[in-house]
Each structure stands twice: as C-alpha cells, then as structure tokens.
Amino acid sequence: MSNIIIFVSNLKKRKITMPTIYCNSSGLGSLLNELNQGLKIGDGVKLKINLDQDINYYDGYFVYHGFEVENMIKQKKKLIVDILKDRSLSPIADKKYSWFIKLPRTGKRGKRIFVYKLRTMQPYSEYMQDFIIKKNGLNDDGTIKNDFRVTKIGKFLRKYWLDELPMIFNLINRDVKLIGFRPLSDAMLKKYPKNFVSIRNRYKPGLIPPYYIDKPKSFDELIKSEKRYIAKYRKNGVLTDIIYFFKFLNTSLLKGVRSS
Template sequence: FYIVDFILKRVFPKVPGLKKLYFLITNGRNRALSEIEIYGRLNCCGFTLVDSKLINNLLYFVAIKIKAPAYDHHATYGPLIRLNRVGQNGNIIRVYKLRTMFAYSEYLQETIYKQQSLQEGGKFKNDPRISTIGAIFRKCWLDELPMIYNMLTGEIKIVGVRPLSQHYYSLYPERVQQLRIKTKPGLIPPFYADMPKTLDEIVASEERYIHQYLKKPFQTDIKYFFKATYNILIKQARSK
C-alpha cells in the first residue's frame, strides 16, 4: 500500500502527462509534499520561514511575506529538470540535469547559504535539499548526463567553468564574473583538475583556467581534460 501511495501522491504529480491524470483522479486532494518542497514553495511566493514544528505527525509552520513572488513559470519538477544558469556573454541558459533535490529546492539556495555557508569543495554540508536517490545519482555522475544535450546544442563545451546559478555566480568577485562570461561553461570543470577546497581556491582555479584558455584554447582544454579524467578515475574525485 505504501508503494502505491508513494507513487500516486509523490511521483505522479511530478511527471508530465501523469500529472494531469493525478489531478483528474484526485482533484489535487491529499497531495503529499516533502518538507523541503513546502519551504521552497513558500520562498518562491515571497515568504520566509519563521518557525516550524512537527506535532502528531503533522507539520505546522509560521511564515511572513517579505518580498514579491519569484516563481519560474518555466520550471520543471519531474525527474528531468532544466535549471537557469549563467552562460557565455552573461546569457541565461537552461541546463538539463536529472533531479537530485526535492522540488522547489532551487528557491532555498540563498537561505541555505546564509545558514550553512560553503563546505570544502564549494558545496553545502549535509544539504537537506538532496534526496536519497539524488545522492546516489551525484556519486555516480548520472545527474549530469543530460547536460550532453546542452553540449550538442553548443551552449556548453566538454571542458569549461561550471555553469553556475545566478546566486552562486554573485558570490564571485566582479572581475572573475566578467572573465567567466567570456567563455562557454563546460561539462568537466577545472575543479576536477585542481581539486580546490575553498570558494576562494575554486575562484582562483577557474581564473587560471580561463586565462590559459583565452591564450591557447585547444591545448588548455586537452590538458585539463586529461588531468581531470585522471583525478576522477584514479583518485576517485567526486562532487559532494
């Protein structure tokens, strides 16, 4: 019964096509949402969470509205998602990935950053937005496979700086922001060649790569490709 309930109330509403069937059957009643999705929905509507408490297996929360809604009408909440990322010349590109976070998690990035800052490798420690299966996808690189489509369309290349969200991009110094948009983002970032630990080291790593790339594009990408491949295959470098 649990499996059927899980598929009907959690999976169907997220999958295109099945979503219409779900609302036809249930009229939207008794829809199951994860705690993270609830907070993300609140945030995208302009609310911030004040407090929450679980009482008798029911989640109660208090939120106040602090800003205008920032809902993305083109967002995708199924297993295959499209994320807004800063591309070449500052253009916003839609990067394809397999979902590793709960729906509406992208609206919580700034909130999580304020609460936790960044850990080693430039990621959040114990990020509550990542689902169990999402963690497996990340460890096995499965989540980034759809980005091959972006590579085929010419929006990204094989080696290049990581395509960043606008919030993450805003954390970079302005000089590096301007430098980043001179090249296309890449599927394999210089991170895996240099293995930096802090955000400052990540920024410095990307800055070195871009300066080298602008002088010798082909040679630079070849060098970084083989160095990153060695770290990934031999040293088991992974994105956390």
C-alpha cells in the same frame, strides 16, 4: 476563509503575535493562496499542519507562495511553521516536477541558458537557494554545505555524475563545451567577486570544471583554480582543454575520485 480554524485568544499572555491556523497538508496550497490575498506584506501567521499526505518540500513551497519562513518544527504527523508574507502574488497552482529538469544559468557573455539535469532535490528547492547559501555557506568545491534539499537518490546520482548526463544536450546545442568552469545560477554568482564575474562571462562554461582536477580546499582556492584555467586557456585553448580532460580521467576516473 472557509473550513479554517483560527486561534487568536490570549495572545499577550502567551506572547504570541501571530494568529494560529490549523489545516491539512492536502489543502495547504489553497490556504496559502488565500492568505497571500488577505494579508499585508510583513503580516505573519502560525500554521499547524496535519500531514494527511506525504509531502516533504514545505520549505520552498512557502517561498513559492510568497512567504518567508521564520521558524519551522517538523514532527512525524505534524508541521508547525511561522511564516511572514514577503510579496503579493495572484493565486498560483502547484508546480509539476519530473526527473528531467532544466535550470536557468549564466552562459557566455552573460547570456541566459538552461542547463538540463536529472533532479536530485526535493520539489520547490530552487526557491530556497539564496536562503541556504546565506545560512550554510559553501563547500570547497562551491557546492552548498549541508544541503538538506538533496534526496537520498539524488546523493547517489551526484556521487557518480549521473545527474549531469542530460547536459550532453547542452553540449550538442553548444551552450557549454566539454571542459570549462560550471555555468552558475544568479545566487551562486553573487558569491564571486564582481570583477571576476565579468572576466568569467567572456568564456563559454563547461561540463567538466577545473576544480574536478585541482580539488580546491576553500572557496578562494576554487576561484584561483578557475583563474589558472582562464590564464592557460588564453594561451592555447585547445591544448589546455585536452590536458585538463586527461587529468580529469586520471584523477576522477582511474583513481576513483567521485563527485561530492
């Protein structure tokens, strides 16, 4: 590995089991590709990274390159992180992100659909979802607690549902309907009871979910909210969606209640 300084001296005395590698953030992608090729699964290194360019997506970036983050200390101009090789990959290039994104979700009958949204998170955030759900848990409405991946602009977009405007394309494509439970990622569906997932998959997801109206106080109440919607939808789908739509206008727009 060229232009890389490795510090491995006196490991037993300092109780360090990982070699230490110094590098600049501008060359981090190339370094991680080299490490993934050279290390065995389970091997680890400590990286001391000089932040010579402004990058704020390291958490998911390491996962993208096949590593698990064991420990991370972020400072103003330096990042210290312990990583373990989690899987073997061929050398990969950095991804390019734009404001307009499409996310894989589960649709009717378990079909894979792609939901269009405005990006509200840091780049590579999708690679951290499983980890953050396990670590932080979920809010009452099924969103992730203390989700540090969301940017300041992203919080504003979410508060006023602006990030969901591109889902109109999904509405036009008939991937979703106006009212219905949200299309979820695989990681989120794992939190649901398996028997309910099979029931949930029988129906087309929607743009405006029942919890916007019911305002559940726990994840269990969120599931009950979706079950109530399904029970009513089975009896009269069109009428149920009309009632939920006007309830949404009343609770979320006229009363000024916004998305979390």
